[in-house]
Amino acid sequence: MSNFEKLAEAVYQGDDLEVKTITQGMIAAGVKPMEIVSKGLLAGMDIVAPKFKAGEMFIPEVMMSAKALSEGLSIVKPLLSAEDSANVSTFVMGTVKGDLHDIGKNLVVMLLESGGFNVVDLGVDVTPEAFVEAIKEHKPRIVGMCALLTTTMMAMQDTIDAITEAGLRDKVKVLVGGAPLYPEFAEKIGADGYCVDAVSCKEMSAKIVANN
Structure with missing residues (x-):
């Protein structure tokens, strides 16, 4: 499992600590911030959305996933370039x-x-x-x-x-x-x-x- 997949899984599981750890590790390794967002953090919520729609996840679980996502985004957002932010x-x-x-x-x-x-x-x-x-x-x-x-x-x-x-x-x-x-x-x-x-x-x- 790649780090992107691990990060997506941690978001899906609502594991705040794991999301922070993986995100910080990827930044330290020189991974582009926008890639962390798109291939890791947002990919995790892409797992959540269809499960919620299908009734396989419920609001408290979705909110845990979203909170974990927010923890990762708070780390990455300051590193995004002006061009990324403009989009x-x-x-x-x-x-x-x-x-x-x-x-x-x-x-x-x-x-x-x-x-x-x-x-x-x-x-x-x-x-x-x-x-x-x-x-x-x-x-x-x-x-x-x-x-x-x-x-x-x-x-x-x-x-x-x-x-x-x-x-x-x-x-x-x-x-x-x-x-x-x-x-x-x-x-x-x-x-x-x-x-x-x-x-x-x-x-x-x-x-x-x-x-x-």
Whole structure:
């Protein structure tokens, strides 16, 4: 088993310590940081995603894998060149105004980071104005909104309206998700896509980046 395979396996197993050890060893051996990311760290999450989608892994296990991935990324990120960093797409993510749920959001953030995105996590109870300011500041390719309560679903409409009024709607793709949502609602409020779960959000985001 190569070091890349060992690193991928350690991410999949959610073994923080092993991920740190292998990552540091590969850096010391002169392996290119971007190769460590793509062939080792992200490859580990490529094992996780289909297993989660198939019901073979559950949210606590996925979050352990994602945490291990984050440990490795924190070591490698400072070593990435400006060129590598420029190729990373930014994703602004938040739970909409009035909603304090964050488990689903946190999982989406972790999986997006595992897909190579630079995620700006705005947290929970995020106002439309805060989304607009984040778009102005970070210039993301994609904006993601989630809600777990039926009473907060319409905050997504308010947020999209605010983004439109700010003249920014044509600059970003908007993805929405959460337990009470459904595809027709996403279409009705003018979102670009509905994500049934965290894995589909990652896959849809990757397609958006690849096609633009």
